[in-house]
Amino acid sequence: MERSTIDVWVGIFVAIGFLALLALAMKVGNLTSSSIGDTYTVSAYFENVGGLKVRAPVKSAGVVVGRVNNISFDDDKKEALVTLNIDTRYHFDKETNASILTAGLLGEQYVGLDAGGDTAMLKNGDKIKMTQGAVVLEKLISQFLYNKASEGSDKTEKKAD
Amino acid sequence: MNPVTSTPVSDNIVEIDNLSFSYGNRLLHKGINMRFPRGKVVAIMGGSGSGKTTLLRLIGGQLKPSIGEVRVEGKVVHEQDDTALYLLRRKMGMLFQFGALFTDLSVFENVAFPMREHTDLPESIIRDLVLLKLNAVGLRGARDLMPSELSGGMSRRVALARAVALDPQIIMYDEPFAGLDPISLGVIVNLIRRLNDALGATSIVVTHDVHETFAFVDYVYFVSNGQVVAEGTPAELRESAMPFVHQFVHGEADGPVPFHYPAPDYQQDMLRGTST
């Protein structure tokens, strides 16, 4: 076999290997969507983080604006401390509300940001004050049952009047 | 080397002193002494499995002796470090049994291999040298063939061209006549003698072909049971009365090298019938 033919084939081989890796990263993986740009970090306390995982998306108006950096337990406050990396392109004011939402009915959980009305913007290291924890299914059901029960007792009270 | 009279200090380019070598538990050589003078063709002969090929490997430094020394140009081979051994090996050329050509390279590239590896010569000069060597063995026209396309005799000749590619001073031949037809045999005999004389080299031929070898070598060592049992010029050995030499030279079926492999008494063995 000619030396040059072998060289050509090996060159092609290495090239398509590289392209395959690139294709895998782009089309199959989430390389394009993961934040390659600069981010700033803010933190928030949550009553309950539910099923939120590190590197879960931070979305506002349905668009990914950042990633969850770290989830830890604050022993003093007995609440969850979540740090978020937000893309520097996006700015949120200090009265932004952060809540833990679920994508779809039983899908993955993410952090949703709702802008508030403050003129001052969140900077690196700031804390989001207004948070809403994840909805825990059991509490929802017990609340529903409680509501149903109190509704029923209201009706009997009215009848009794 | 004395520059005034230009006679070598030692006439022997290779010397083996009191060599003993064991392969695992088997003692192959016991107290072997051999001398190989410059410019001569010396044969090492003996029965199969007598360790003749191992002697070549000991000279080339592929194996280390258990006791004794092998000296090439006065230097003890197994004491050399890698660089010195490398330099020694560059002075040697070896023709392996059945050629040992590199099967993925063509004839030309096989002969060019040592030149490309050890010299910085430009391709044009290498080409000329390779063709020179191939011409010496009569295979210049076969330069583009692959080893799988060569006959036994031809591949042996190409291997010979490769062995002398760098004009070595010691050329070793491991059973060069094995399995060759009479014509190829004659060609190889011719080449060994001519190359040796043309290069002023020393040739060591390991073989058990008495008839062909006696016709062209200068000296013969007979090895049996790990020892040198006889040595001399071919003429001397033909006259020898020693039983082993006599059996070997005349090709007798039985003698010091027995015909029968050790076995119990023949009559007893046959009479025992099915009980064994």
Place this chain on the structure above:
Amino acid sequence: MAPVLKTLENIGHKVIDGILRLGYGARFFIYSLRVSGESLRRFPLVIREIYFTGVMSLIIILVSALFVGMVLGLQGYNTLQRYGSSEAVGVLVALALVRELGPVVTALLFAGRAGTAITAEIGLMKATEQLSAMEMMAINPIARVVAPRFWAGVISMPILAALFSLVGVFGGYLVAVQLIGVDSGAFWSQMQSNVDFRDDIVNGVIKSLVFGVACTSIALFEGYDAPPTAEGVSRATTRTVVNSSLTVLALDFMLTAFMLH
């Protein structure tokens, strides 16, 4: 009693032999690395070996990948549609391939195709005294013959594994989207949001590199150590496949446990 003792003796013998071989193999491996400098400077040698181990393995890798991907698509859909999650079939196919099947199956196929070729070639070179001839010509046969093949294997394996994963995903796409009718958009978007570059793809590449080192080293060692007879070489090729496969599977478990930690 005596047969039991004999069996124990045999087992003990084999274990000691195995350990001796392991030690010899490890020394061989480290020595090959040490003399690699020379063979990397003569890069055309490595390129030639990449052709024979990598390029020539392409067909079996790509065809197998297609079939594996298609089967994953079928089986995945079959199970997922029972829970109404048939659109997750893309995630299943991609993760199974990128994390596990890509590196592992590629390594097993590589051991069978390229590994046995390497073992047979080196075993034969040893049997026909080509390696001895090189030594007598003052050329280090390990630097000239063994090291280039080692680097070729290490370079080829991740490339083959990446191609396997890619073609496998395509195979899954063919079956799930084109054949069965899963929504193409859902297929790809679910996949993209659930396959992480660092956790899954990079880990897969690391695995294939480790497997490349393992398979190639085993193939080279078995060839170099093979007895110079026909039977010896044939047994060595068998040992290459068996040892490579077991080593790859064991390493896979260890790497996976470490990575999922």
